[in-house]
Amino acid sequence: MEDLKPDQSGHKQEYPLAYRDKDGTIKVYEEGKEPFVWIKDGSETTKITEDRGSNSPTSSMSSQISGTGESYTEYKKSSGSRTAFPDEEVVVPLSPVPELALPWKRRHDIMPDDMAFREIDEHAMKAPPLVKEDLSQLVQYLSSVTRTNVELVRAFYVWITHNINYDTSGYFGRAPMQPTDVESVLKTRLTVCEGYCKLFEAFCRQASIPVKIICGFAKAFGCKPEEDVTKEIHNAHAWNSVFLEGGWFLLDVTWGAGFVKAKEKKYVPRFNNAYFLTDPEVFITDHFPASVPGYSNCESGREWQLISSKLSKREFINVVNFDKHGKEWGIKPVSHIQSVIHNVENELDIVLKAQYTEMLDFIAFLYEDDRKLDQFTYTYMLSEKKVNIHICLPTTGVFALQIYGRRKKDGRRSDYQPIVKYILQCIKADEDTVPYPAYHTLYGPVEDLHSYGINEVGATYQESEEGEIIISVKPTRYVDILPKLQFGNHNVNLKEYCFVDYSDCFQYINIILRLRYEGYYKLELLTTPNDSKEFSPFVAHLIKCTKACTDGIFPTTKEYALKFKCSILEPLSKHLPPKSEVFVCVKSPIVKEMKFNDCRLKKVDSVTFEGTIKTPAEDCPLSIDACAKDGIYHTLYTYDTVIPLDMISLIPSNYS
Structure with a gap:
């Protein structure tokens, strides 16, 4: 942001001007008055108590300072001493922020496919060792191939997620926790979420990109549907919001780097693209901004959900949370937005929509405890983008439904990837539920x-x-x-x-x-x-x-029935009664002559052959044969003579 300077023209200003100095402190000028300093909540600096009216700095900070929708609380500079404040006190907007600039672009607009930032990603992953411990050199290196702030933020995201590991020893108490300040994180390459966020924040501040650290609660790896993650402090988490192209975007560099298996107390480094500039309505399904004890200097207000209709804590707990590939591929729920579906009777349809990824197919499996039931679901496309998953519940009880999918670009040899998991609570089921044929693709x-x-x-x-x-x-x-x-x-x-x-x-x-x-x-x-x-x-x-x-x-159809484009109207049963009259009718636009065994059929029009023939004795093979212009006969259909079971008792003793 460009520094804003006080008006030197002598004209009376309707609103105060503000500027950010080299230390990052925002200073406000009013005619004939000392500058005011805008700092974080909780500072011991004396707060102004008198009413400053509608023209006070507080009333116009959102538009005057940055246009980001930030709102600041006003503090008077300590008498006679400082002209600036230490870095940890530098201006941060305070909750609530009533007019945050929501992102007007979608993630897909910025990143239409996996390869959108290929050159920047490769450059970030090849950062030489000499620059990795110096923040300014590292930012300079990463910015050398970028043209926009979006590309630069991408470079920050990729470098951090590929170079910083989660401090599981410190988190689980096996060793002292590694410091989370920027210098220590760059040196040890180990930290927890707070250190990840501070490092990303430092990258952005070095590049003069507005950035925030948000704290709250998160549905981490292994979280169960409808689990109240806000009750336990170990579910507390921090992430970032960055101001790009006129709006605030959300990202999580910690989860972008990998995940922690809580039971094994093990960190699994695995790059996750789903948490880079994630659409807010997707991000809120597993990140809930809230005040958390021990997390200082963080934003925590509901406005940082960055959606117009804010979710309550209960709605956050209940909302379905898609897997990594579901998020990354832009797949959204249409029919059911809660992770647990209650009071299911007999069967259920779940509809999903692939917003911008061309999907090849979907499959779904039902699980009862650890037992896989793959004959009680089938999937089919309702439209080009919507898929329907039909589930028939075999018994009453609680079931897990896991839906998988594959992208068209990955081809039919690619593996199915998990999309989303639902819990189904069935209260009524048919006594004799018939399973479906196992079919591991779309109908x-x-x-x-x-x-x-x-x-x-x-x-x-x-x-x-x-x-x-x-x-x-x-x-x-x-x-x-x-x-x-x-x-x-x-x-x-x-x-x-x-x-x-x-x-x-x-x-x-x-x-x-x-x-x-x-x-x-x-x-x-x-x-x-x-x-x-x-x-x-x-x-x-x-x-x-x-x-x-x-x-x-049916009668057996031979190859030449297809070549001669035949269609048979009668008889349509392979087993014909012996010594009986049978009417025969066959159509073909190619056949010149046709016969049933040795009995020629009459050509009644340009395509139709018909006649009545008498079948021979039992166990005799029969056939309809035909020829085209070349005069060579070929078999079209075959039959045999069989006495129907219900007629056997009526056969006379002298039958032969």
């Missing part, structure tokens, strides 16, 4: 559906009350579709219970399913995407069957 269509030649795929979740269901797909070109049906987690071959019907002349392709068992099925539909000969899934459906089908299996 529904793939994102690049059009590259598979498909335009519509129908609803992701469907129910069948009669055991037979038709899934319709709308293609944009000729496609061969391969259905893959799975019942629960059973290894049952259901290939012949699926049938692909092209009778709508490719306006729609109908996949007909006969469901043998009651319960849940997973149906994957596969085809070849553009510029590929390999079949791969383009959609996954979850289907619930409440009544099993008794119609039997």
Whole structure:
């Protein structure tokens, strides 16, 4: 900030002017009066008691001094002595600060991706040993490649988080606590949160960037949902706020450097990008500004939440706290903002939104104590950015739900990362809860559906009350579709219970399913995407069957049925009754001639072949064959003759 000088023109000033001297002290000038010094609360300096009116320095400090929304308490300079104050007394705004300048930019605006500050990060991590113990030299080195205060603050964040470790021995009482002053921290490279914050503050002050230390309580690593962290002093914490581009931003260099495993009393150094200029509504989910005994010279007012609707202590305790990747990827709760969901009955849907990260997929697992239950959840996309996690609770009780995700940029070979954890308290559950098929990715269509030649795929979740269901797909070109049906987690071959019907002349392709068992099925539909000969899934459906089908299996479809673009209307059962008349109807725009065994079918129009044939005796194979213009016959569908079980008792003794 540029120094503000007193008016030398002799004109009467409506408001006093103020300036910050070389020691960092803000001094205020009024015409004909001594300067006033603005210092921290708690100083022994005598406070002015008389009413100075609306034109007093206090009434205009926010705008006159820095434009940051800071508010100062007024103290008169001690009589006849000092012209400035020691560093520990240098001006700090006092709580409450009624008009703090909130950040008008989002973290994503400043840091759109992981590589936004790559050169600055690399430069900070390569700082030579000779400059690491001298603050001014270190700031000079870090600033040599930066052009803005944002870039410089980034360099400070990266250097501190990669060079300073947490003093676990001192924190847990195994050794004397390391001093937290800046000189000691640079020398020992060990400190606790207060030392981290002081060092970051010193970096910023050296660069003339407005900065604050905030104290309060935090939900540290291992904190349980709805745990009241404000009751225990060991949950006290400190972090920083820095003034950039017209607003205050929040960051935590301590947690950016790693985390402490409380049970093992061990520090794990691990760079965490999530706490760099974190959006305030995200930061408040695990950092609560509050007055803490022993934390001096810190801001602690509710205004440092930096959100318009302030959270109460109880709301802070209850609010869901996303994991590192959930924060960093900008994933927000839509349906449930509290970490514990009470009074759940039978099932539940949780909706999340990925604000600016392109997500590849999500999965979720239910846990009962330490037992993993991966057959009671399924996930699907509601829209391009919103995901729905459906949970069916197997019994009453308390369950943990952990949601994971992967980014599109990391690819399908990347590991799933934890996003958020909820606690579900179930008060009512169905007696016979049926598990879902295990499926460790999203249900529904793939994102690049059009590259598979498909335009519509129908609803992701469907129910069948009669055991037979038709899934319709709308293609944009000729496609061969391969259905893959799975019942629960059973290894049952259901290939012949699926049938692909092209009778709508490719306006729609109908996949007909006969469901043998009651319960849940997973149906994957596969085809070849553009510029590929390999079949791969383009959609996954979850289907619930409440009544099993008794119609039997479909005829076996052969390769040339697809090549000739055939669709069969009758018969749609593989097992035909022996010595019986059966009506046959098949459509194809390519076939020239068609026969059922040795019986030729009549071509009734340009695409339709039909006829009535008599089946042979039991256990005889049958087939529908056809040829195109070349006259070479190929098998399209195969059948056999089987006596239905309910007819066996009626067969005469002389049947042959």
